[in-house]
Structures are given as C-alpha cells and as structure tokens.
Amino acid sequence: MHTVDQENVSATLTVAAPAARVFAVLADPTTHAAIDGTGWVQEAVDRAPLTEVGQIFRMHMYHPNHPDGDYQVANQIHALDPPRNIGWLTGQEKDDGHLEFGGWxxxxxxxxxxxxxxxxxLTYDWSAVPQxxxxYIQFPPFGPEHLTNSLHHLAELAAPTS
Known part of the structure; x- marks a missing residue:
C-alpha cells in the first residue's frame, strides 16, 4: 500500500523480523544498495554504522539522466531513535567541502x-525542495512502487536466517 500526498510519498509493509533487527539493517550503510528499489544506490563510501543525528554518510550512485552518470551523494542523519525511526537528508559535497542539501x-x-x-x-518527502x-528535477523522481520494492528488499535482508 502506498500513498502520495502533495509533497511526499510513503509505503508501508509488515516485515517478519523484530524491530531491532530491521533497524540494524537500516543503520548499516553497506545494506543500502541492496535495499534500494531504484537501482541508483551503488555502494557505501562511509561504512560505519549510523548512530547519531548529524552524522554524514556518503554513497556512490548511478543514474542514467545524471550529467556524470556515476556520482556521489552525502547523506546527513536528521532522525534517529532506535529502533523506532531513522531518516536522512540527501545532498552533495561541493568542491570547497561544503555540504549542500536539495531539500528531500x-x-x-x-x-x-x-x-x-x-x-x-518508508517516506520520501520533498516539501523543502526549492523552486x-x-x-530541472521532477518530484518524486520515481514511481511509488520503488518504495514498496525497497521495503520488500528490506524484509528479505532482515529476515531471520534459518
């Protein structure tokens, strides 16, 4: 099930794993490429677990419509309450090392x-994206089924191994 509001889209799925296990998968940047429903996330640059608000973690990305094809994003944790929630802003590092966030x-x-x-x-929110x-970017930049796909990938990763 997914819903699209004016400025955000979300999807919900029941996962057959305890919340702490699901959270541990989400707090591990090395799992994000496998969770991603779009195929854009390639590999974690920063592999340390996500443990605090303000923490930055970078990811290698690929998108056919990106000017460079391969690029890197810098994510900053904005919500972290284990095992209840985790969230991040996506941005990029400028040549001078300054981080700039797009608002999603x-x-x-x-x-x-x-x-x-x-x-x-899972919620993707673009309400703070400037005009x-x-x-030059249409929001959301993917269909809502990508969120559902991501949740199914997360469920597979969090499933207890027998």
Whole structure:
C-alpha cells in the first residue's frame, strides 16, 4: 500500500523480523544498495554504522539522466531513535567541502507488531525542495512502487536466517 500526498510519498509493509533487527539493517550503510528499489544506490563510501543525528554518510550512485552518470551523494542523519525511526537528508559535497542539501529526505518509521513482526513505513518527502531545483528535477523522481520494492528488499535482508 502506498500513498502520495502533495509533497511526499510513503509505503508501508509488515516485515517478519523484530524491530531491532530491521533497524540494524537500516543503520548499516553497506545494506543500502541492496535495499534500494531504484537501482541508483551503488555502494557505501562511509561504512560505519549510523548512530547519531548529524552524522554524514556518503554513497556512490548511478543514474542514467545524471550529467556524470556515476556520482556521489552525502547523506546527513536528521532522525534517529532506535529502533523506532531513522531518516536522512540527501545532498552533495561541493568542491570547497561544503555540504549542500536539495531539500528531500528519506525516513523509515518502525512499529513493532510483536516479538517477530514490524510494520515499516518508508517516506520520501520533498516539501523543502526549492523552486530552483524543481525546475530541472521532477518530484518524486520515481514511481511509488520503488518504495514498496525497497521495503520488500528490506524484509528479505532482515529476515531471520534459518
């Protein structure tokens, strides 16, 4: 199930894993390429676990419509409450080392449904994107099914191994 509001899109899925396990997968940048439903996320540059608001983690990306094809994003944690939620703003590092964010963010909200099930809601929010960026990027830049795909990938990664 997914919903599209004016400025954000979200999807919800029940995952057969405890919230702490799901959160651990999300807090590990090396899993993000496997979670990604778009195929744009390639590999984590910063591989340390995500542990605090303000933390920066970079990812190698690829998009056929990007001027360079291969590029890098710098994400900054803006929400972190284990095992309830985790979210980040996506931006890029300028030549002078300054980080610039586009105004869109990703957020996962986890609600335990018992010891071995978690309801996970993934939200992509672009309400803070300035008009200058909206003139050349269409939001959302993917269909809502990408969020659902990501949640299914997350469910597979978090599933208990037997």
């Amino acid at each position: 963010l990703w957020r996962y909200d986890l609600a335990p449904l018992g010891p071995s099930e978690t309801e996970v809601t 200058s960026i909206r003139e």
